[in-house]
Amino acid sequence: MTETVPYWEARARALARCLDADPSVVIIGHATSAPYNSDDGIRDRYPDRFLTPPISEFAVLSASVGAASAGLRPCVFLGTSTFMYYGWSAFVNEAPHVRYLSGGQVSAPAVLHVLAGARRAGGVQHEHTPQSMLQGIPGLRLYTPATPQSIYDVVVAALTGDDPVVIADHVLLGETEGPLDEAASTQTGPLELLRSGDDGLIVGSSLMSQRSLEAADSLADGESLSLTVANLVTLSPSPWAEVAELAERHPFTVFVDEARGPGSPASYVMSRVAEQLPGERLRLLCASETFYPFAPALLDEVVPTVGRIRDTVLAFAAQPR
Amino acid sequence: MSAGDLTLLRLMLQARRFDEQVLRMADRIDGHHHVSHGLEASAAALGLVRHEGDLVATNYRNHAHLICLGHDPALMLAEILGRPVAPQLGRAGSMHLAAPELGVLYTSAMVAGGVPQSLGYALALKRSGAGVSFCLFGDGALEEGVAHESLNLAMLWALPVVFVCENNAGEDSPSLTAVAEAHGVRAAVADGRRPREVVSALRDAAGHTRDTLTPSFLEVRSAEWPGNAAFFPKDVTGPTDLSAAAAQSGSPWYDADDPVLAEARELLAEGVPAERLQAVEAEVTAEIEAAAEHALTAAPASASLAEVAHSDVWAARP
Numbered sequence: 001m002t003e004t005v006p007y008w009e010a011r012a013r014a015l016a017r018c019l020d021a022d023p024s025v026v027i028i029g030h031a032t033s034a035p036y037n038s039d040d041g042i043r044d045r046y047p048d049r050f051l052t053p054p055i056s057e058f059a060v061l062s063a064s065v066g067a068a069s070a071g072l073r074p075c076v077f078l079g080t081s082t083f084m085y086y087g088w089s090a091f092v093n094e095a096p097h098v099r100y101l102s103g104g105q106v107s108a109p110a111v112l113h114v115l116a117g118a119r120r121a122g123g124v125q126h127e128h129t130p131q132s133m134l135q136g137i138p139g140l141r142l143y144t145p146a147t148p149q150s151i152y153d154v155v156v157a158a159l160t161g162d163d164p165v166v167i168a169d170h171v172l173l174g175e176t177e178g179p180l181d182e183a184a185s186t187q188t189g190p191l192e193l194l195r196s197g198d199d200g201l202i203v204g205s206s207l208m209s210q211r212s213l214e215a216a217d218s219l220a221d222g223e224s225l226s227l228t229v230a231n232l233v234t235l236s237p238s239p240w241a242e243v244a245e246l247a248e249r250h251p252f253t254v255f256v257d258e259a260r261g262p263g264s265p266a267s268y269v270m271s272r273v274a275e276q277l278p279g280e281r282l283r284l285l286c287a288s289e290t291f292y293p294f295a296p297a298l299l300d301e302v303v304p305t306v307g308r309i310r311d312t313v314l315a316f317a318a319q320p321r
Numbered sequence: 322m323s324a325g326d327l328t329l330l331r332l333m334l335q336a337r338r339f340d341e342q343v344l345r346m347a348d349r350i351d352g353h354h355h356v357s358h359g360l361e362a363s364a365a366a367l368g369l370v371r372h373e374g375d376l377v378a379t380n381y382r383n384h385a386h387l388i389c390l391g392h393d394p395a396l397m398l399a400e401i402l403g404r405p406v407a408p409q410l411g412r413a414g415s416m417h418l419a420a421p422e423l424g425v426l427y428t429s430a431m432v433a434g435g436v437p438q439s440l441g442y443a444l445a446l447k448r449s450g451a452g453v454s455f456c457l458f459g460d461g462a463l464e465e466g467v468a469h470e471s472l473n474l475a476m477l478w479a480l481p482v483v484f485v486c487e488n489n490a491g492e493d494s495p496s497l498t499a500v501a502e503a504h505g506v507r508a509a510v511a512d513g514r515r516p517r518e519v520v521s522a523l524r525d526a527a528g529h530t531r532d533t534l535t536p537s538f539l540e541v542r543s544a545e546w547p548g549n550a551a552f553f554p555k556d557v558t559g560p561t562d563l564s565a566a567a568a569q570s571g572s573p574w575y576d577a578d579d580p581v582l583a584e585a586r587e588l589l590a591e592g593v594p595a596e597r598l599q600a601v602e603a604e605v606t607a608e609i610e611a612a613a614e615h616a617l618t619a620a621p622a623s624a625s626l627a628e629v630a631h632s633d634v635w636a637a638r639p
Contacts, residue, residue, distance in 0.1 A: 054473060056474055067440075071445050103408035
């Protein structure tokens with residue numbers, strides 16, 4: 001059954017489903033950053049599976065890695081993504097090694113949920129895109145969902161799979177409405193299509209996919225450009241081969257990323273696609289190489305907006321190729 | 322342990338002979354490694370006090386811990402030599418040796434890396450009732466902030482962790498029990514040069530943790546072995562010789578600081594004949610020599626090297 005629900009509700013339902021299905025799932029985090037629905041009674045149903053940690057990210061994230069190695073399925077909610085820098089070692093330099101060094105005997109499927117990207121007026125220290133630094137870690141699965149269906153699928157996949165996971169979520173996606181079919185949860189493919197068209201392709205991740213969708217809708221209405229918009233649900237392991245296949249079927253592809261260009265997930269995917277397609281068919285639109293400033297008017301000069309995505313695509317579509 | 326029981330001596334001597342073997346093979350080992358000379362008392366105590374089901378977080382200086390828990394010295398030496406032999410397949414080397422079937426799921430080689438992970442083990446064990454978690458680390462680990470976060474978290478969440486600080490900073494260094502006590506963790510100290518004292522102190526600490534499901538902290542104070550070095554230790558004291566227990570050896574470290582000879586002296590004082598000690602010594606020596614031989618001829622993995630290097634990175638997806 002497909003329903004239309006807000007993104008936050010899909011996320012809460014996926015968590016409830018995992019808590020119901022598996023008694024080893026434990027939620028570690030503060031109520032202020034809770035991505036579950038505090039009104040649906042889930043905490044009351046499982047009071048001993050919600051743990052409130054002290055403000056000790058290094059110890060807490062590392063403990064979640066140990067707990068996952070020992071058979072629990074901890075899901076840590078930090079809220080603001082930059083808080084994970086205090087506990088960076090646990091997810092980049094511990095958890096991914098566990099299976100490799102044990103010859104496949106032990107896995108550490110700890111799950112970390114953070115709110116990445118620019119939330120507007122968060123300021124330079126609370127708005128980052130750590131996915132740029134996480135995408136190259138072998139064994140660490142990295143998700144950037146963009147729709148109610150993909151956040152639902154990603155949460156279920158993270159809490160039933162055997163890899164350590166970072167879900168780089170976005171606070172501005174919370175109210176996005178979209179279809180959700182809980183029964184069809186497919187353990188998530190690396191790409192999701194937000195719309196389809198023949199004239200060109202936009203590849204985004206997280207919030208940038210929703211902005212790209214809005215830009216594509218407006219180009220369809222105003223400019224008769226019919227575009228496909230794809231979201232990179234998975235950033236690591238890299239879905240570049242699937243993207244290349246999709247890009248091949250479109251005259252041009254624009255990659256949109258909220259991260260700055262250097263080391264951005266979009267730039268890596270595009271470089272691999274460029275091994276197979278001529279460069280004049282590919283274009284990269286990232287945040288500019290500065291901080292995310294506090295004032296929203298300043299931020300819009302830095303991060304790709306709907307308007308800038310629209311203009312970039314329109315100009316690129318008109319280029320001879 | 323009853324009088325005349327040689328179990329403790331045997332465990333410590335196995336650990337010592339193993340590391341002596343590592344030092345003898347140093348020119349065939351890629352990368353640096355750490356030996357446990359002088360720290361065998363806490364390792365042997367771990368082997369004696371751990372119950373089936375308990376989990377253990379060790380560190381880069383792990384050889385003695387794994388030997389005393391019962392790991393196969395031939396497998397360990399093969400891994401240290403980088404041979405692609407199961408289960409660790411030459412991916413781990415000395416510093417990441419582990420043995421899940423003995424409670425060592427994974428070994429972090431970062432200073433204090435295993436300390437917070439042991440809390441996670443304890444969280445899982447507390448819920449399953451399967452055991453407690455042991456966490457072994459050096460005095461340097463307490464210079465890392467995360468060790469302090471961990472003591473605090475272990476108390477706040479009442480986690481059954483037995484913290485064992487192997488302090489080899491020397492006689493004049495301050496005791497570290499106050500660090501644990503500041504967080505409300507029950508702390509004790511034992512002399513690493515007196516193995517029986519260490520065993521009984523660890524038994525007491527683990528008993529407290531098992532009974533109360535709360536953390537405990539044991540500082541085991543040892544002298545630093547003079548052959549230790551940041552990267553490549555050197556066997557400056559020469560191979561351990563139990564016959565030296567009957568008299569002064571002339572080596573200050575063996576005479577005053579070595580826990581292996583200290584235990585041999587205890588046994589002699591109890592009336593155990595020197596011949597029995599020598600028989601144990603001969604057995605252990607032969608066992609480690611055989612392990613080394615086996616490691617050097619170990620059959621490589623059946624998979625190709627490229628496959629060994631690239632597999633077990635990602636989980637198979639349903």
